[in-house]
Amino acid sequence: MIIDTNEPTQSEKILLAAFDCISSRGYANTSMRDIADVAGVALSQLNYHYKNKEGLFIEVINLAIEKYLKEIECHLNVGASPQEKMFYLLFYFRGMLEKNPKTFRVLYDFTSLALWSEIIGEKLKNLFNDVSDLIEKNILQDDHLKKNIRRYSSREISRMLSGAMFGIAVQVLLDPMEKELPSALDAIELVFD
Amino acid sequence: MIIDTNEPTQSEKILLAAFDCISSRGYANTSMRDIADVAGVALSQLNYHYKNKEGLFIEVINLAIEKYLKEIECHLNVGASPQEKMFYLLFYFRGMLEKNPKTFRVLYDFTSLALWSEIIGEKLKNLFNDVSDLIEKNILQDDHLKKNIRRYSSREISRMLSGAMFGIAVQVLLDPMEKELPSALDAIELVFD
C-alpha cells in the first residue's frame, strides 16, 4: 500500500469540499449533505470537525479571505510608479475574474450573508478595510500623486478604488459573456491622470 | 364602518410584506410563513396570488428595480453641467444609503442570488446596464468632457462609475457606523477633473 504523506486530512477534505460547493452553487444552496458527498465523508464528520454549519462556513470565509489578500498583496509589489502599480493590480484582477473567479465568487456570495450575520459581517468589513489599506499604502503614498488629488484624502480615494474594483467585478460575474465589460476596470486609471 | 377605498389588495399586502421581510432579514432568511404573518394573510394565499416562492420574489425584484431606476432618473435631471449632475446624483445616493437603504438592500441582497438563478441574474444584469446607460446619456455626453477622457469610451467610464457607486455602497451597508465612509462617494468626482 502506498502511503501519501501529503494526503489531505479529513478536516481539510471537508473544508475544501465546502469551498468548492459554495463557489459553484452559493452558500444558500449548499447543504451539509452536499459537502459531505463531495468530500467523500460521513455527514456527522462535519459536525465533529467543525461544530456546526456556521462554524464550517466561517472557516471557508477565513480561507477565502487569506487567499484573496495574499494574491492582491503579491501583485502590488510589481511596478514602480503608482500608475504602474495600479496597472498591474488591475491587470491581475481582470485576469482573475476571467480565469479563476472561484475565490472572489465565494467572498462575493458571502457579502450578502454578511448583512445579516454579525460574525461574517465583521470579517468582510475588515476585508474591505484591508484591501483599501493595501491600495492606500502601496499606491497612494506618492508625493507627486498627493498633490494632484489633494481635494480628497488618500483614505477616501483608496475606498473609492476598492469599491470600483468590487462593483465592476460584480457586473462581470453577472454578465460573463460581455467581453467588453472588464475593460471598465482600466477606466479606473483615470483617477491618476 | 369606514371603508377605505385605498385599502391595499390582498396581493399587494403580500408583495409589500415580502419586500419588508427581505429588506430587513434577507431573502435567504425569509420564509413564506414569515411573509404571510407580516401580511396578515393565510399561507396558502401566497401560492394563490403568486405561483410559488420564486414567482413572488421576482415580483419583489421588479418592484425594487422600478423604484430604484425611477429615483436615479429623477435625480439626474437636477444640475446643468456634467459635474453638477454627478454631484447631485452622488448627493442623493449618499442620503439614500444613510436614511432609507431598504430598496438598495433588497437589490443588493438579490445580487448574490443572481449568480445562481438565471431569471434573477438577467434582471440584475439589465439593472446594471440601465444605470450605466443613464449615467452615460445624462452625464457623459458632454463635448468638453469627452475630450478630457478620450482615452476611454463613455461606455467604459459609465460602467466604472456605476460600479464604484455600487462597491462603495456595499461597504457602507457593511459598516454603517463608519461615518467617514460615505465621503468616498465624493471622490468619484475626481474622474471629472
Next chain:
DNA sequence: ATTTAAGTCGAACGAACGACCGAATTGTGA
C-alpha cells in the same frame, strides 16, 4: 334566486434540513 367564478382559509403533505447519538474503528502511549 340560482349559478358560477374568484377569493380566502386552515390543515396537512412529503421532502430536506441541521444536529445528535451510539457503535465501530483506528491510533497512541504505557
Next chain:
DNA sequence: TCACAATTCGGTCGTTCGTTCGACTTAAAT
C-alpha cells in the same frame, strides 16, 4: 499487550420548509 482517547460511520430525531388540497365565503352574472 492493553487501555484509553480520538476519529469515523450509519442511522435517526425533531424541525422547518414550500406546496397542495378541500371546504368555506364572497361577489358578480344570469
